[in-house]
Amino acid sequence: MGWLIATGREMTQPLSQSNGATTTDVLIEHRRKIADLEERIKNRRLQAIGLHGTPIVVIAALLLWEF
Known part of the structure; x- marks a missing residue:
């Protein structure tokens, strides 16, 4: 059985149980x-x-403006 390891707000759950x-x-x-x-x-x-x-x-623009 493979596992889906999710980050953030999702929970870790097996792939076979990931809501279809x-x-x-x-x-x-x-x-x-x-x-x-x-x-x-x-x-x-x-x-x-x-x-x-x-x-x-x-x-740079200000310095070059004077020359």
Whole structure:
């Protein structure tokens, strides 16, 4: 008997008792969650670049404006 080990709010339960879902359905749902997580990580990286890059660009623009 395979086990579905879920994270977050879901509880750990055997695949055969996952509310009628087949193994394929469970794997598809898992892949969707992974894809969503990867998208959120990418967005967070872009936010961090923008957060740290904006002051540098503003200072550089102000310094170059005077010349």
